Amino acid sequence: MNVDIGNALSAVAAPGISRAALERLDEQVATAHERIEAGMEAGEHGYAALNLPNRTDTDEIRVAVDRVTGPDTSAVLTVGIGGSALGAATITDALNDADDPEAIYLDNVDPDWLSATLDRLDLETTVLNVVSRSGTTAETLANFLVVRETFEEAGVDWTERTIVTTGDGGPLRELAERHNLPSLAVPDGVPGRFSALSAVGLVAAAVCGHDLDALLRGAAAEAETLTGSLFECPAYAYGATTYALDARGARTNAMMPYAESLETYAEWFAQLWAESLGKDDLGQTPVRALGVTDQHSQLQLYRAGPRDKLVTFVTVQETAARPIPDTDVDDLSYLGDASLGDLLDAEFEATEASLAAAGRPNVRIEIDRVDEFELGGLLYGMEAACVLAGELYGVNTFEQPAVEWAKKATRGLLGGGEFAEAEAVAEKTELRVER
Numbered sequence: 003m004n005v006d007i008g009n010a011l012s013a014v015a016a017p018g019i020s021r022a023a024l025e026r027l028d029e030q031v032a033t034a035h036e037r038i039e040a041g042m043e044a045g046e047h048g049y050a051a052l053n054l055p056n057r058t059d060t061d062e063i064r065v066a067v068d069r070v071t072g073p074d075t076s077a078v079l080t081v082g083i084g085g086s087a088l089g090a091a092t093i094t095d096a097l098n099d100a101d102d103p104e105a106i107y108l109d110n111v112d113p114d115w116l117s118a119t120l121d122r123l124d125l126e127t128t129v130l131n132v133v134s135r136s137g138t139t140a141e142t143l144a145n146f147l148v149v150r151e152t153f154e155e156a157g158v159d160w161t162e163r164t165i166v167t168t169g170d171g172g173p174l175r176e177l178a179e180r181h182n183l184p185s186l187a188v189p190d191g192v193p194g195r196f197s198a199l200s201a202v203g204l205v206a207a208a209v210c211g212h213d214l215d216a217l218l219r220g221a222a223a224e225a226e227t228l229t230g231s232l233f234e235c236p237a238y239a240y241g242a243t244t245y246a247l248d249a250r251g252a253r254t255n256a257m258m259p260y261a262e263s264l265e266t267y268a269e270w271f272a273q274l275w276a277e278s279l280g281k282d283d284l285g286q287t288p289v290r291a292l293g294v295t296d297q298h299s300q301l302q303l304y305r306a307g308p309r310d311k312l313v314t315f316v317t318v319q320e321t322a323a324r325p326i327p328d329t330d331v332d333d334l335s336y337l338g339d340a341s342l343g344d345l346l347d348a349e350f351e352a353t354e355a356s357l358a359a360a361g362r363p364n365v366r367i368e369i370d371r372v373d374e375f376e377l378g379g380l381l382y383g384m385e386a387a388c389v390l391a392g393e394l395y396g397v398n399t400f401e402q403p404a405v406e407w408a409k410k411a412t413r414g415l416l417g418g419g420e421f422a423e424a425e426a427v428a429e430k431t432e433l434r435v436e437r
């Protein structure tokens with residue numbers, strides 16, 4: 003990926019960062035890079051994720067996936083949540099076309115939606131992909147039990163079509179062993195939101211027939227760019243700029259890919275940014291947007307609202323050829339000389355320029371096309387950017403203790419143990435206005 007931070011400079015935007023401040027920040031980037039490199043070399047928790055391009059065994063994934071797939075596979079139903087769903091969903095949503103098995107993600111426990119999803123599937127030809135690093139996440143385990151029962155009620159042997167990815171121990175590992183299910187390991191030292199380039203993110207892609215090695219090659223190429231200077235490393239340029247802009251008031255980061263197929267990528271990015279950097283009263287709020295769609299809904303705010311945002315565009319250089327047909331309506335004739343891709347590009351450039359003209363900071367991330375190689379590079383690049391930003395903020399990038407509170411409260415409410423957090427739920431302050 004390439005990154006252009008020109009529109010985040012203070013010569014263009016407010017908030018913005020001056021060239022001189024960037025040069026000073028680069029000294030911190032050099033120190034942070036040394037820390038990151040040392041962490042990678044030692045395989046330390048979290049930093050180990052940046053080694054995945056050279057560590058993930060794609061043969062092992064394919065062998066396991068071959069045990070549950072066949073020529074008639076019509077769908078892969080992934081049961082997982084957060085880091086155990088969003089990386090895989092980003093990959094299959096970006097790469098799947100109409101001929102591939104459908105990739106569906108049960109990452110919510112809304113019973114209406116779950117029932118409707120299961121009702122429309124042909125379970126005989128559906129692969130069930132259960133993913134949980136801890137093997138204990140209530141939503142994932144509950145959904146799995148419901149799906150398993152649905153298979154049984156339909157007379158379909160779920161054990162023949164279920165693949166599990168989980169940690170070394172825990173209930174899910176036990177279950178996989180008891181039923182002799184093909185299973186893969188979540189690699190040591192890799193937090194869920196950094197696991198897209200491991201079995202966690204790659205099983206569904208393998209079922210859909212995507213080139214796992216190309217994904218890893220793209221990531222490895224991005225890894226090669228990690229150096230001690232933000233001026234030489236696109237990922238660090240992005241991580242350092244977002245950090246600097248946040249410190250100068252851009253408290254929100256709107257991730258806005260100009261590709262429908264990358265809409266889920268913005269969701270993945272939101273988890274990466276929020277869970278990794280949101281601690282100690284620090285962190286930049288990620289929001290999800292989509293070009294061109296959100297030009298017609300959110301852009302007004304981004305250009306004329308509070309000066310507390312950075313907009314990150316992701317643009318794709320090569321898109322499918324789709325000419326716009328000629329028309330004899332005079333006012334529309336200009337469209338006939340263009341393609342939908344030309345229109346998309348023009349809309350992106352116009353939006354980028356409109357923000358810059360209003361002095362609103364924005365950053366452009368470019369990828370050549372939406373394919374395995376480029377996507378691997380984008381995912382890796384954003385992870386490295388996030389790790390660098392975490393070093394600059396001085397937070398523990400790889401933990402998410404704040405998420406645990408509500409997990410304990412939920413468990414307590416359901417009678418899964420004694421948790422003080424559950425008692426706090428009953429103490430809610432009310433000021434109700436009823437109809």
Ligand SMILES: O=P(O)(O)OC[C@H]1O[C@H](O)[C@H](O)[C@@H](O)[C@@H]1O
Pocket residue numbers: 083084085086133134135136137138139142194195277402405
């Ligand atoms: O993979 P699991 O252990 O099931 O965890 C799934 C998700 O749940 C948690 O609540 C964490 O906040 C996420 O970081 C994690 O990715």
